[in-house]
Amino acid sequence: MSFDKKSCCGTKYFWRCERKNDCNARMHSDIVTREIVRKLHPHNHDKPSPEELAFYEQDFSLLDPNYCHPVKSINRSYMQRKLSKASNVNPQIVQLCSQLPDPMEIDTRQFQQTNSLMLFGTIAAAAAASSGSSPPTIGQKRLSTNCVPIKMKSPRKKEEDPAESTITAEELRSVYDITKRIMKMMKPVTEIGVRWQGDQDALLIYLSHDNGAEDSVFFPVVVISKDTKSLMTAVEGFTGKRCEGKITLCLSPKVHILMHDALISNWTHGKLFLVNSNSPDFWRLTPVDAFGDILIQM
Known part of the structure; x- marks a missing residue:
């Protein structure tokens, strides 16, 4: 768990799982006694492996699980990279790599010495991996023989036939007649159509x-x-x-x-x-x- 924040009342510390983006596990502890007073949401992942616990350089079997104990801060991404490399590393260079300092604790005054050790380890790893095969020429590009270049055609706008967008005289006359009928139907009736047969002045x-x-x-x-x-x-x-x-x-x-x-x-x-x-x-x-x-x- 990693520290999240202090409670508003000032009596508790809030903690959250180190896998913040993947796990919703939470925990509350007393500020004075460091006792765990509440656990929220169980972890959705397995317990840390012994290899992962080794990075903290602490014996967790001697610690009370009901209390909070400060441990060394470890960058999880760095730890995953180290574990991944350790599973694929050549045994011949394990001893050389163990002599390198922790990247999180590199002293700038020893930067030149560190570079020399890293260069020596790289040369030794390359020599062990080659095992008699000729090294590739520096600067030579590797070209895949299975790739076939694909020629993409640029999308072209479909040319419209001018005859399709032209209205003929017959269609225009038909539209005019229909519009005239609709306008006549929409025109309000203002008088009753009667034939007057009486006096012309009436x-x-x-x-x-x-x-x-x-x-x-x-x-x-x-x-x-x-x-x-x-x-x-x-x-x-x-x-x-x-x-x-x-x-x-x-x-x-x-x-x-x-x-x-x-x-x-x-x-x-x-x-x-x-x-x-x-x-x-x-x-x-x-x-x-x-x-x-x-x-x-x-």
Whole structure:
């Protein structure tokens, strides 16, 4: 285990497994007595081998397992490299390697002497491994005879046929006709299509009471002449009241236009209006479409 941190209360030390990235084992110890007070998460690996314990240069059989004991700090990566080399090392150079100092404890003043010993050990290992075979020439590159060079083709953009992206006149006409039909279907119905066979100066409109209801029932009303007086007479007959003020055209809740003859003269048959006669000064006619939405253009 390696030291992690001191607890917030200041009475415990927190420890964690040296294999921090692989093992989640944790441990808590008392700061004063060094006694282990808690163990968290068991180790997920085998116990250290005798070869690994030898790096700490301490007899662990004499130590109490319920207490924390300081040991020598060992770099695990360095230890693994040493163990790996020890399993494959030539017996002839074991004695020479034992004379080398620990890399973690190299003294810079003895650097030149260390280099000489390492060079001598390398020469001895090379001589023992060769055992009569001719050494390779220095600087000669080894070429594999089994490798076949692969030629990679650079990806090229597929050329598009210009004929595929061109729209013919027939396709364009078909798209135009379909779009025209869709626009016609989306256009709101602003009037009821009727054939008027009465007086040419008269006007047929449809009126409904503006009482805030979701559904409105419209009744046909005939205006004798396309002027303000005839329109007021027709609206009074529909509501059963007498208008003491004026009639306005409501284009929005905030915009009202006073009715006049030039405006009425351009109307066609079959228009839909909501009639609001609550105000004695101004009666409102609100033009709507077949969905009950207010129309701005008449």
